[in-house]
Amino acid sequence: MAESTPDSVPAPSGPPPRSRLRAFLGLALLCAMVAAVWLFGYWEPRLLPIRVIEVEGELHHHSSRLLEKTIGERLRGGILTADLVDLKSAAEELAWVGRVSLRRVWPDRLQVRVEEHRPLARWNADRLVTAEGVVFHPGTGTIPAGLPVLEGDDSRAPEVVRQYLKWREDLMLAGHLIQVLTLDPRGDWRLELVMGTELRLGTGAIEERLARFIASAPQLEAAGQPLEVDLRYSNGFAVKWAPSAESPVPANTGRSKRSGNRG
Structure with a gap:
């Protein structure tokens, strides 16, 4: 005789009541928080x-x-x-x-x-630069008069400013002021002095080359009006004189200007 098996009990459908309650409370809490944030944002400025x-x-x-x-x-x-x-x-x-x-x-x-910003100098054509090397645009027609001009790539502004501040002090001791200081894309340094002389320093040994000019400046000025002093020689320099100057006395640099290569 076959034994009868009890009917299977169907599994309850959906989450248990306790889970549904927790979900409802969580949603209600979230809505309350959103409402509180909105109310705070609305009323706080008032x-x-x-x-x-x-x-x-x-x-x-x-x-x-x-x-x-x-x-x-x-x-x-x-x-x-x-x-x-x-x-x-x-x-x-x-x-x-x-x-x-x-x-x-x-x-x-x-x-x-x-x-x-406190501008130290003009930067390129239409901007200014601070003593910290910060470049900024001052706006139309507001560039102060009488500032020296520094020129170069914006990324090298701090380097140009540092050199200007150092060389300004060095040249002032020799009685000269910087009108323009330029660092071109090749790394070539060039100075224009207020007196009208241009100094070509090149890319290397620039401190030594400037010191060479400062040491020879009194002799150069006694000889005439130098328009350009090319210091890009390892052991001397070349001078281009103003046309109105009398026949200049050769600068005694201690070495011939042809004794070294330019760079």
């Missing part, structure tokens, strides 16, 4: 607005009012939610502005500390 933008620093080319206007137009949020990184970027977009720092001052003030 309840805790920034009422005062205080600009500090020695400003010459950008007034405090212009900076306040620039930051005010970019300002989003209140004292707690204002994006200081974005506001800093907005201030630094102004041509003469160098460094900017911002600080929240409770309950409704934003403190902005500004340092303007």
Whole structure:
């Protein structure tokens, strides 16, 4: 006689009630958090607005009012939610502005500390460069008069500035001022002095070559008006004189200018 088997019990369909409850609570919590964030973002600028933008620093080319206007137009949020990184970027977009720092001052003030660029020289045709080698565009018609001119690739601006500062001191001791300093793409250094003399230093041993000119400068000036002094020789230099100068006395460099190769 065949034994009867009990009917199989069907498995319950869907997640258990406890899992469904946890999922519902999680969704409700997420919705509550989103709503809280929205409400905070909506009410915070109204309840805790920034009422005062205080600009500090020695400003010459950008007034405090212009900076306040620039930051005010970019300002989003209140004292707690204002994006200081974005506001800093907005201030630094102004041509003469160098460094900017911002600080929240409770309950409704934003403190902005500004340092303007201080140009050391003109850079190439239409820009300026600071003593730190920072190149910036000052805007139309705002380049100060009377600055020396430094020329070169932007990536080498710090190097050109360092050489200018060093050579400026060295030449001032000899009674000369630099009008133009150029570093061309081949690495060739060239100086133009205020007195009208051009110095060709080449690519190597430039410190030694400049020292050679400084040591011989009194003798050269006593002999006439040098237009160009080519120092790209290992053991001497060549001089091109102004046409109006009297027959120059040969410069006593201690060596013939043909005794070395140019470079």
